[in-house]
Amino acid sequence: MSQLDLFADIDGPDQPSTPPTPAAPPRRSLADLPPAPAPVTVTVSAQPRAKLATVKPKLGHYRPTQRNPHETAFDIAEAVSYAWHHAQGGAGIEVPMGVVATLALWPLRGPDAYLAADWWLSLDDTQLLTAFRECWARWWIMRPDLIDRATPLHKWVDDEKPGPKRARAVRAVVEAALTRGLLHLTSSDDPYFRSTTDVMGAVLAVMRSQGAHDALAEFHTPPEVAELMARMMFEDMPLKPGMKFDEPTGGTGGMYRAAVQVMRDKSIDPHEFGWSLADIDELAAAGAAVNAILWDLGPHVLIACGDTLHEGNLTAKAAQEARESLERRDRLHSQAAFLAAIQKVEALVRDAAA
Template structure:
């Protein structure tokens, strides 16, 4: 069965993003104590799909999602319950990775076959392979962010799975879809996809209270994050106006204790509401927790923050060059991607030449 999982990635004529330039981090910095990092745990879109949004009022979808934040919270709670009830074990990166993977896909044709039904119609091995394919497809476009999110998907590359692992992955997948993840993330418009951070509640729920406190990790309520983002952007705009300028593309945003990126989500939404495109700005997120940083990388794709995103996994107090280091890692990831794709193209060209030669020789004979 062929699933329309990668609607936003199927246009091969879309230019592939280049590594983001090293961001200038002075403007609009969101600051919190690195000792108590913020934690807020769709569809990856091609650069052509990252269109500028007008400030006109948006027609929000009607239906189940009246409170996106509460909807996301309920989803995270259900995922945790399913995982623990089925004795999923300590590898919490698997259920979080399932939510992240499904957030990166979308329905190509809303009038076509139901995506949820297509996914669940696969057998266990096909379902596992689907997760592997989701990340391989996104790697073509954003190898840097997929590499940063490695902890959330390396399990999908394991060649052998136990019957219990297959069972639990299916159970969590069904819960995620039954609880309506696609109602939150299955939209073509990134403004609608970014109405909630679906990964934050899942990460919070999957961790025990002790583990969360030990990491100094606390969930910032979305309304608070939105208020802080609006206040920061308002201050930036006021300062810019005093200098004869306005909030403009090319400016940079840094969160040195980003968690899963909730502050950046709020800022991006506010930027869209001002009639600008977040993809035209620079974004840098740092978090000491590998899973939180991985979630931030996924969210950067889901929310269409654009090609100028850098996500670092580091202690921003101990390493003030965390963003610069992450930028160099991103450049290396793009270079590695280009080498691999170049080798594949060469192999494909050789095979076509061999087929042509064999056909020609066959005709001559």
């Protein structure tokens, strides 16, 4: 099956033409996808914002992307690869990929968000690791289904005492990614501009050895080709809310990136569609989960990791894993809220007794 056929599995003309309200039952075509994550109140410390407010940009260090964003993505990937290996970071490419993912997911958005580069570089090793943890924790609260899938990219941040070599290599990757203009690609508050390229795919393609690519039968579809395929496919296809797309060998999601860009060119909201993707490579699947957030694919996203040829359709398994992630988040959030209420009552009792 060619990649062009991946868009053929669509539940089409019998779908409702208007999106449901949040309280309505799920659409028939999206019934196997998890429900949209319920809103969760997140308390964000004001300290990073206050610190950022005093930052003066070092214009000589950070340049806007002036050329093809796909070329810039691979330029960033090559700089990250060189920095990691030059600092003797080791064979595990999940760490530099995770560093790039963290910087890309940093929640500060807007036209001046790239100035956060100075703030990142002002952090010492302990503060840097803390910022990484807070970023992933925030997104786990918002989208536990996707962050659990991205576990290979962030489980290393739980190491309380990373060795000096690891810390030095991580800092080298941070500097390389920032100075090459990563935040100019990923910090826009408009998902259209965050979706101009696939940085995670570029980093994976550059850092993975040719032998590993061959063993996993990985083939990187050029983004220009993906864009052409998406435009050709959607030229005459009626896109209706409720349709579901399935990509059984999706890599980091390059075809979906092209698809949502075409949709947005047509003023169509990707949130009204279902997106399921599978890949045998856990790092590719993890990168796709990060991209689903970065590109704002919406609430109806499933990312599976497994061998489609041997395991068949992985969508049902991924849907169950996503539901379990959401339930675990809700359970822990309820416990935290309960403990906070107890602490508040105890404080009131102490104040009354004083």
